[in-house]
Amino acid sequence: MNESKNIDYLTCLFKSLPAQSNSSTFQDTLPEDPQLWIKQLRAQAIDEAGQLKWPTNKDEEWRFTDISPLTRLPFKPAQAGYVPDLSEVRPFFIEEMVNRLVFVNGFFAPELSSITHENQLIIGNLDTLATSHAHVISAHLGQYAQFRQNLFTALNTAFLHDGAIIIAPRNTVVDQPIHLLFVATQAETTHYPRCLIVGDDNSQMTVVEDYVALQADKSSAYITNSVTELKLSANAQIQHIRLQRENLNAFHLANCAVSLDHASRYETISISLGAKISRYNLNVSLNAKAAECAIDGLALITDGQLADTHTCIDHVKPNCTSHQQHKCIVDNDAHAVFNGKIIVRPNAQKTNSSQSSRNLLLSNKAQIDTKPQLEIFADDVKCAHGATVGQLDKDEIFYLKSRGLSELAARNLLTYAFGAEILNNIPIPSLKHTLEQTVLNQTQSH
Amino acid sequence: MSAVLQNLVNQPYKHGFVTEIESEIAPKGLNEETIRLISEKKNEPEWLLDFRLKAYQKWLTMSEPNWQNVHYSKIDFQSISYYAAPKPKKKLASMDEVDPELLRTFEKLGVPMHERAALAGVAVDVVFDSVSVATTYKEKLAEVGIIFCSISEAVQKHPELVKQYLGTVVPVGDNFFAALNSAVFTDGSFCYIPKGVKCPMDLSTYFRINTEGSGQFERTLVIAEEGASVSYLEGCTAPQFDTNQLHAAVVELIAMDNADIKYSTVQNWYAGDENGIGGIYNFVTKRGLAKGVNSRISWTQVETGSAITWKYPSCILRGDNSVGEFYSVALTNNLQQADTGTKMIHIGKNTRSTIISKGISAGKSNSSYRGLVRITPNAQNARNFSQCDSMLVGDQCGAHTFPYIQVHNNSAKVEHEASTSKIGEDQLFYFAQRGIDSEEAVSMIVNGFCKEVFQQLPMEFAVEATKLLSFKLEGSVG
DSSP states (O other): EEEEEEEEEEEEEHHSTTTTOOOOHHHHOOOOOOOOOHHHHHHHHHHOOOHHOOOOOTTTGTTTTHHHHHSSSSBBBBBHHHHHHHHHHHGGGGGOOEEEEEEEEEOOOOTTBBOOOOOTTTEHHHHHHHHHHHHHHHHHTTTTTTOOOOOHHHHHHHHHOEEEEEEEEETBBBOOOEEEEEEEOTTTEOOEEEEEEEEEETTTTEEEEEEEEOSSSSTOEEEEEEEEEEEEEOOOOEEEEEEEEEEEEEEEEEEHHHHOTOEEEEEEEEEEEOOOOOEEEEEEEEETTEEEEEEEEEEEOOOOOOOEEEEEEEETTTTTTEEEEEEEEEEETTTEEEEEEEEEEEETTOEEEEEEEEEEEEEEOOOOEEEEEEEEESSOOOEEEEEEEEEEOOOHHHHHHHHHOOHHHHHHHHHHHHHHHHHHSSSSSSHHHHHHHHHHHHHHTT | OOOOHHHHOOOOOTTTOOOOOOOOOBSSSHHHHHHHHHHHHTTOHHHHHHHHHHHHHHHOOOOOOOOOSOOOOOOOOSSSSSOEEEESOOOHHHHHGGGGHHHHHHHHHHOHHHHIIIIIIIEEEEETEEEEEEEHHHHHHHHTTTTEEEEHHHHOOHHHHHHTTTTSSTTTSHHHHHHHHHOOEEEEEEEOOOOOOBBSOEEEEEEEOTTBOBBBBBEEEEETTTTTTEEEEEEOOOOOSSOEEEEEEEEEEEEOOTEEEEEEEEEOOOOOOOOOOOOOOEEEEEEEOOOSSSSSEEEEEEOOOEEEEEOOOEEEEEEETTTTEEEEEEEEOOOOEEEOEEEEESTTTTTTEEEEEEEEEEEEEEEEEEEEEEETTTTTTOOOEEEEEEEEEHHHHHHHHEEEEEEEOTTTTEEEEEEEEEOOOHHHHHHHHOOOOOOOOOOOHHHHHTTHHHTOOOHHHHHHHHHHHHHHHHHHHO
C-alpha cells in the first residue's frame, strides 16, 4: 500500500464531506440541521479529520490490522430513501424485544421500528429529538467519543446526520430490553451509524446494539463506521450487548466510548462474527469512585476474516472495579487481534482489575496477536492479567471419544464450550439461543 | 515517609569515585575519521574497518527510536568521545605489574581479584573503560581449548572466528544503537568454547565506566560449539558523574547443537541523584541464537542501576528442541526508568521458552516489561510460559506491562500471566510482631518476591544481588 494512494483516498473523502461539498445530491440527502450546535460539532470534526492521516501498519494502534483494502473501495456515503420490507428485516428481530429502533444505512426507519413508551424514557432518533430535547442531547453528544487523534470517530462525526438516542431519566428502570438494529443494504457505500445512550441517576436498562446486512448479493462490500457513546450517572446500570454480524465482505470500524459516574455499573458483551475486517475500539473511563465494569467479548472468525478488538479501561478514580474476559475462536486462515489496555491513574488506589485473553486456534493457518497491557501508577491496587493461546486439548478430545463421541462431535462440543462461557452471560434467552446455534453451525463446518 | 526512612532512601552511591589515570581520549564527535582512528589505534584488519564503516553508513540513515516508554533529553552524538584508553604501558605478565591506582579502585569496589580468582575459581577479565588490563586463569582455560580474551585480542589472534560470527546474530543495521555500537565499539569480551567442552569455571567480566564524557561501546561475543557449555557472568558498577553517559553495548551468543549458554548480569551503574541528574543511559542489544538442535540459551539479569535501562535480551530458537529462558529482576528508585523484557522467537520445532520477570518500582520511578513471544508458522509444538509480576513501593511510581504475543501456529501453547502488588501493611505488621523491623521485613519480602530469579544466579552473584536489592530499597517503605 503506497502512501500516496492513501492520501488520494482521504482527499477524495474530504471532498465529499458535507460542509465542503458542492455536490447537490449529497446535500439533498441530508435534512437541514435544525440545530446550530450539531453544525458546529460537525465543523470541528471536519477540521480534525482534515489533519489526521490514514492509519497504516506503522502506527502502533494499527500494527496488526491492515486496513488498506478499504481504500480500494468507493467511499460514497450511503443514501437515504430505501426501506426494505418488514418481512426481510423480521428474521433479525429478537422476540423478547418490543422496543426496537431500526436504522437502514444509518437512516431511521420508523416503519420498521416499534417503541412503547414506558416511564419517562426518551427514545428515538436524533433527527426527531434534536429539536425537542436539544438541551439534554447537546450536553452529551460528541462529549465522550473524542475525535481528536481518531480518524474514524472524526469521520463519523463529520457525517453526523441521524442516530439512536436513548435517555433514561432519574430512577427509571426500563424493564424491556431495547434493540438497536442497524441494517446495511447498499453495496459500495459507507454508512455512519451513531448511538447515544444516557442513564441518569439510579436508572437501569438493557440495550442490544446489532449490526446486520441485508443485500441481495452477499458478496457486496461496504463500510460501517459506527460510534456509540454511553454515559452512566451515579448508581445507574446498563447491560450493553453488541452484535456484529455483518456480511463477510464488509468492513466494520466501530468506536464505543463509555463514561461512568459514582457507583455506576457497566456490563457489556460484544460478539464479533461477521465482516472481512472488523475493528472495535472500546474505551471505558471510570470517572468516579466505586464505578464498576464487566467487559466480555467473543470473536468467532474463519476464512480470511480479521477481527481486531482494542479495549482501554481507564481507572481515573479510586475504588473502582473492572473485569474483562475476551475470547477468540480462530479457524482456517483467519486472524484475530486483541489489545487490552488497563490504565490505573495516580491516586486511583484500591483499584481492582482483572483481564484475561483466551484464544483458541482451530487451524494451523490461523493467527492471533494478543497484547494485554497494564499501565499502573498507583501502589495499592490489585491488577492481574493473563493470556493463553492454544488448540483443543488432545486429552479432552480423547476423553470424549472414550465416551462414544465421534472426533468431530468431540471437537465441536469443546469449541462450543469454550465460547459458551461468554454466551451464557447474555440475559435474553432467544438471542442466546440464536448465538449458540451460530457457534455450533460455524464449528460444524469441519 | 518518616525522616529516618527518607535518609535511608537517599543513601549516596557507594561506588562513586573517579580513578585518576591518564586517559588517551579521541576528539569528540563521530565521523569516518573517528572510526578509522579507532580501527587504526587497535591495529585492526581491513575487514573489520569495512564492517565498522558499513555500520556507520547504516547508522546515518537510521533515526533514534522513540517507541520505548522512557524519557530523556536528546543525546548529542557529536559531543561524545568515542575512544578512551588508559595510556598504554608495557605488556603485563602478572598482577603485580598492574597500575596500583587501578588495583585500589577494584579494591574499593570489592573486587579482590587475586583472592577472588584463587578462592572462587573465577577468571576475571577486567575491562577498564575500553581496554582489557589484566586477565587471569587464561592458561587454565587454554588447556581445555577455551578462548577467553578481550575482543581486540581475539581480532588479532583468532580473526577467522571473529570474522565468521561477528554481526551474525545482531546485524549491523539491526537497530539504531546496535549500528552505532558496530561502528565504534572499542573493546569487550570474546569467548569460544570448542566442541564437547564443559567450561570448568564460571567466566566473569567486570565493566567499569571511568573516563568522564566517554561513551562506552562494548561488544561481547560468546560461541559455544557442539555439546559445549558455559556460564558467563557480567557485573557492573560505575562512579558518580553529573553528565549522562551513554552505554550502548551489543552482546551476541551463539549456541550450536546440544550447546548450553547461561549469561548472567548484575547491573549497578550510577542511577543519577534523587533529582534525576546524572546517571548512565544503558541502551543495550543482547541476543542469543540457539542455532543447533537441543541448544539452550538462558539470560538472567538483575538490573538495579542506570538512569535509563533499555534492553531486551532475546532468544532466537532456530534449532529443533531448543530452549530459551529469561529471568529478570528490575529495580528502579528515585527517577530511574527501565524498559526491559525479552523476545522469544520460536522458529524450530518443539522449542520451549520461559520468561520470569519481576519489576520493583519505588520513589518516582517507572519500570516497564515489554516482551514479545512469536511463534512462527513452522514452529510445531512450541511452548511458552511467561510470568511478569510488578511490585510498587510508594504511590508515585509506575509499573507497565506490554506483552506482545504473536501466534501463527495452532499447535503452540502460550501462556502469559501478570500481576501487580504492593508490600502490604499487614505483612509488615506480621514481621513487626515477630520482632523484625520494617526495613528488614521489606528486604525479606522483596527477596522472596525475586526468589525465582535469584535461584538462577550462581552462588556469589545471588548473594551480591540480595545485598544490592536490600541496599537499594532501604527506607522506601514507610
